[in-house]
Amino acid sequence: ELKVEQNPLFLSMQEGKNYTIYCNYSTTSDRLYWYRQDPGKSLESLFVLLSNGAVKQEGRLMASLDTKARLSTLHITAAVHDLSATYFCAVDVNTGNQFYFGTGTSLTVIP
């Protein structure tokens, strides 16, 4: 079974700072997805990364994918309080139903 590990699991950062969340996975895949979940809410799709070297950016968030290293990163630039949420990555292996989520990273941005 594919393993998807995120780190850190918990992240507390000050407004205005930069940080990176890492997502490692254990098998070959070139499809990586990032989601956001606010407390008590459902999921929101953030990024779809479909090839080695893919980079997507939206606002203060930028996601990248290195399929050779089996690593995706979610970089936060100049964090603001509104970014406080739990972020999940997910990987699928092109089989239709083998789709695995990471454990999530709970981000708290402190004013």
Added chain:
Amino acid sequence: GAGVSQSPSNKVTEKGKDVELRCDPISGHTALYWYRQSLGQGLEFLIYFQGNSAPDKSGLPSDRFSAERTGGSVSTLTIQRTQQEDSAVYLCASSLDRPDLVMLRQYFGPGTRLTVT
């Protein structure tokens, strides 16, 4: 426009009862997905529909779980003989398509919180 809706929003049931969860996707979205989220297991992918067809049902946790989709729209997830470990939030999402099994941007419903007592 209307987003993905799910009903009920909360369901409390006794162990051994059957439950049916409903998902109304965004109009025109051909792909529909079911997930569940629990404290013990995290987020799990359950099943995917392209139109009315679910190509692979192996993600369903046990044979007590079944899902169907009719008219390329509404989907129901049925859990028979519920067990306490079925307690979770069941999420539904839809997207325009899933070309070559690539998940395009998904839109999630608010979820159904199932509690089995």
